Amino acid sequence: MTEAPAGPLKRTPLYDLHRELGARLVPFAGYEMPVQYPTGILVEHAHTRTACGLFDVSHMGQVRLTAKPGQNAAKAMETLVPGDIAGLQPGQQRYTQFTNDAGGILDDLMVTSTGDHLLVVVNAACKDADLAHMQKHLSATCEVEPMFSRGLLALQGPQASAVLSRLVPQVATMKFMTGAYVVIDGARCYVTRSGYTGGDGYEISTPADQTDAIARKLLGHPEVKPIGLGARDSLRLEAGLCLYGHDIDTTTTPVEAVLLWSVGKERRVQGGFPGAAVVQKQIAEGSTRKRVGLLPEGKAIAREGAEIVIDGKTVGTVTSGGFSPTLGRAIAMGYVERSQSANGTRVDLMVRGKPVPAEIVPMPFVKHTYYRG
Amino acid sequence: MAETKYTEEHEWIRVEGDVGTIGITQYAQEQLGDVVFVDVPAAGRKVAKGEACAVVESVKAASDIYAPVGGEVVESNAALADTPGDVNAEPTGKGWFFKLKLSDKGELDGLMDEAAYEAFVKSLG
Structure with a gap:
């Protein structure tokens, strides 16, 4: 899933900023992405652990699911994932996986309920397949809207809360794995308190044309430095978090991957997701x-x-x-x-x-x- | 009088008498990024020209280092075990990898001199 597709590399809304900052750009999941900035991965890693790092993760796939009249988007989503989506309160976020009929993992993803709709974030390398998968199985019950042009910024580290709450005071009290619509510099954004470093931080979904301005504004705070994909990988490995296509894929189940914590307790019993029989057998007998x-x-x-x-x-x-x-x-x-x-x-x-x-x-x-x- | 030669794999070899000191170039260390581990060959090992005989690990990846010429390893840089960052800070100084007693000085003739290497790096864009 990680080999570069044919054709020219795509660029995120921050491409010009990466160039200005002296990033080393490499092909990743069909995009030209910064692997590191001039300070190097070790400094970027340490800075994220001690202060605050800004990551461009706009290559990831954002999709909005809105129930059609008389339908329930969370219930519909549960036919594709083993997570407890129906139990999400408005503003709650959950980590889950798309599974196949063998219980293998097609992708891992974040799902947030806004109350009105679901916001889904999937991996860049899988996003076209994931979108097709959702359109095929959910179009009868939901509007499936790709928002692939939107920006996604991850602001991570112990100073992230202090920095972002200068712009949006309400984010200071948001808890891990919750989200809210906020306005940053006049732009309507969706912020979740989540990330891929194991530390505190936020992910900020931004309108494409305002992503650059918001990123520059965040980088204007003295605690914030830009961080590339190299440190993103070393940070997530220290946190023990899975990288799709490496630690999890279609041949590994959520049980084998020790992701059972992300499978809803009722859903373990009731099933109703692809590969449920395999997962239930592994829960009962061990993988x-x-x-x-x-x-x-x-x-x-x-x-x-x-x-x-x-x-x-x-x-x-x-x-x-x-x-x-x-x-x-x-x-x-x-x-x-x-x-x-x-x-x-x-x-x-x-x-x-x-x-x-x-x-x-x-x-x-x-x-x-x-x-x- | 020491002379320094270069390979297309971005190694340098500085020859004094019949012993050559080997490391990687400034360009190579920039490409690798932060070096966190170097696996150098033990003294006494015989290597052929072009043989992979050391490994340099950056945060992102492991890269083989090839012997620019053949010979016998007479010393390796033990200090790199504790300070692998020397490879980034001083790639042609404290960041040397190992020393070879050359088996055939004639093999040096196939390597680039400094001007040719600089032109080669420029051609890489």
């Missing part, structure tokens, strides 16, 4: 494999694709691995056979043909600091 955290000894970095070995026998594969700037050491996650998945289990990660000793550990690697009020 054969499981996503785990891995802490390699020493300095070598085990990256995606490295085999996980116990006593010479391959028991799994690393799906994400890299350097944790916060911990100053290598970290990884991957799948292992469930019988070998206990915390503290000693494994070897095969890096360039050599075994690197590692231990299975709980995630996150860096404690979450979400704002829960």
Whole structure:
């Protein structure tokens, strides 16, 4: 799902700003995106953990679902995802997945209820397929409106609340995984207190033509620096969060990926989503494999694709691995056979043909600091 | 008198007598970004010209380093284990990778001199 589609690369509303800021632009999910700015990934990562980082995530897909007369958009959405969407109060947000008939994950997504409609944010590489999927299955009950030209800014870090509340005072008291329509500089935006770093922060959906002005306004605050996709990846890995197409895909179920917390309690019993029978069986009997955290000894970095070995026998594969700037050491996650998945289990990660000793550990690697009020 | 030669893979080799010191260029470190780990070859290892014999890890990716010429490794830069950022800060100084006793100095003739390397980097845009 991550290979670049044919044709010219698309640009977000912040393309000119990225160029001005000296970003290194790379192809990502069909877009020309900043992987880093001149300060580099380590500085950007540390800045997001200690102050405030601004990320352009406008390449992600935003879709609005509005129920047709006499219909219920949340109930309709529940036919495609295992999350408890019908139970969302107005202004509440939830993480869930589109599943296939085998319980595999087609994409992971955020769903927010505004009371009047649902706002959905999906991964850039999957957004055309996701839109087609929703149009096919939900058009009878919902207006399915792609808002792919809108901007999406992530403002993340311990200073994010102080910065954004200077412009919009009400965001200071918003809790993690809630959202609200707000006005920033005359532009109507939708803000959620969420993100992909494991820390406090917001995502701000902006009108396309006002995205640049809002980004520049945020960057005008002394705490805020622009952050590229490189640090976005190292931040989410420290937080133990899955990257679609790597840690989760059509061959992994929410149970195997240890995302059962995101499957509604009633929905585990009642089903009604694609692959429910598979997921329910795995809940009852356990899956054969499981996503785990891995802490390699020493300095070598085990990256995606490295085999996980116990006593010479391959028991799994690393799906994400890299350097944790916060911990100053290598970290990884991957799948292992469930019988070998206990915390503290000693494994070897095969890096360039050599075994690197590692231990299975709980995630996150860096404690979450979400704002829960 | 030391002479420095360059490869199209952006390694440099500075030759004094029959020993060459090898590292990566300023251009290479800029392309890699922040270096967080360098896997250097052990002394005594024999390498052929073009053989992958070290690995440099940035936050984003691992990249192979190739021997510009053949020879035997006589020393590797142990300090990089604690300060891999030397590769970014001083790629042609403290950030050197390893030293080779050259097996055939004639292999140096196929490498670029500084002017040719600068022109090569310019051609990459």
